[in-house]
Amino acid sequence: MPAMITGWGKCLPPAVLTNDDLATIMDTSDEWITSRTGIRERRVSHVGVADLGYVSAMRALAAAGREPEQVGAVILATASPDLLIPNTASRIQKLIGNDGASAFDINAGCCGFIYGLALANGLIETGVHESVLVVGAERLSFYLDWSTRDSAVLFGDGAGAALLEPGVGGAGVLAADLGCEPGAGEALMIANFGTVMDLSSWDGGPFDQRFDGQEIFRRAVRGMHECSMSALKRAGLEINDCSMLIPHQANLRIVESLGKRLRFDADRVFTNLQRYGNTSAATVPIALTESLEEGLIKPGDNLLMTAFGAGLTRAAAVLRWGERTTPVANATAELPPCEKSALDLIQA
Numbered sequence: 001m002p003a004m005i006t007g008w009g010k011c012l013p014p015a016v017l018t019n020d021d022l023a024t025i026m027d028t029s030d031e032w033i034t035s036r037t038g039i040r041e042r043r044v045s046h047v048g049v050a051d052l053g054y055v056s057a058m059r060a061l062a063a064a065g066r067e068p069e070q071v072g073a074v075i076l077a078t079a080s081p082d083l084l085i086p087n088t089a090s091r092i093q094k095l096i097g098n099d100g101a102s103a104f105d106i107n108a109g110c111c112g113f114i115y116g117l118a119l120a121n122g123l124i125e126t127g128v129h130e131s132v133l134v135v136g137a138e139r140l141s142f143y144l145d146w147s148t149r150d151s152a153v154l155f156g157d158g159a160g161a162a163l164l165e166p167g168v169g170g171a172g173v174l175a176a177d178l179g180c181e182p183g184a185g186e187a188l189m190i191a192n193f194g195t196v197m198d199l200s201s202w203d204g205g206p207f208d209q210r211f212d213g214q215e216i217f218r219r220a221v222r223g224m225h226e227c228s229m230s231a232l233k234r235a236g237l238e239i240n241d242c243s244m245l246i247p248h249q250a251n252l253r254i255v256e257s258l259g260k261r262l263r264f265d266a267d268r269v270f271t272n273l274q275r276y277g278n279t280s281a282a283t284v285p286i287a288l289t290e291s292l293e294e295g296l297i298k299p300g301d302n303l304l305m306t307a308f309g310a311g312l313t314r315a316a317a318v319l320r321w322g323e324r325t326t327p328v329a330n331a332t333a334e335l336p337p338c339e340k341s342a343l344d345l346i347q348a
């Protein structure tokens, strides 16, 4: 029996960094960023990934009407963990007040949430766990070099989460397709952060970012199209059987090209990158949560989710939604207040 999403939640840090803000610290403009990417603003976090993930997780648990101790596994998809040892999933587990679940991080770049969804489905289908929390949380602002205008304008911070439990009435993860093109890995890479670091010569300066936007763009559209078609085939469905496409939110032009290639009507393709930029592994769960908040998902709908990211990874999943499209309850968890502006945060 496949696993279904029974709870969902998001957490966006409050500090907003607009395109006009960026134009005060680098040679760019609102016109360039909006016309090339669709992005108008993004969030900058004053807290770490565990805190962002914790708030989104508490909201997902409340939406499902479940208590933290009922969670059997916490999977954190992130490329910006607070710590590597111990993993940041265990920090989220502690913050939500769970003792005993399995907890691990996965890094599949922007595909992390969909990879996590497939893993959670497997854990539930094979009876290892009955309830799995998948969190996508990122603080990409940590890595960004604010003097590098081609990449710094694209990304933002945030978190989203989903609780998965055994599916009922045919609802659940119907199929997934996951892949990676390692030969193109250098198109999106931070080449000097990790145990490869030469600590004796590191001066704390900006990270060595490799970023080939056009190469990523080309491969993204092709990769998301291929794995979407493959996941649909495995699910025994056609595009027209899906009510919504929830794609990774990197660039509006990428989303539009993908929508056209898949022949999805534009009004059935969800976007919110205008407000948040690319939040990597957090984009899909944030977009899913907002689709539900906006009443765009109806009971029994088939949804197609797809993403691409550092690796270069690619992923797609087809889900059949259950009967409930509103939260059982709302959580009280909140981030601590932020006293600084987004510009102050990045300049610090």
Ligand SMILES: CC(C)(COP(=O)(O)OP(=O)(O)OC[C@H]1O[C@@H](n2cnc3c(N)ncnc32)[C@H](O)[C@@H]1OP(=O)(O)O)[C@@H](O)C(=O)NCCC(=O)NCCS
Pocket: 027, 028, 029, 032, 033, 036, 037, 110, 149, 150, 151, 153, 154, 188, 212, 213, 214, 216, 217, 250, 251, 278, 308, 309, 310
């Ligand atoms: C990065 C991206 C927006 C660039 O768009 P593009 O249309 O390919 O633009 P180009 O790279 O050709 O740059 C065009 C010009 O704008 C300039 N430019 C780049 N960034 C700029 C910025 N923020 N503001 C103003 N000008 C900028 C470039 O220097 C270039 O100038 P030149 O013609 O004088 O050399 C686009 O390729 C993209 O979104 N790729 C996907 C990247 C991504 O999302 N990666 C994450 C994947 S998970």
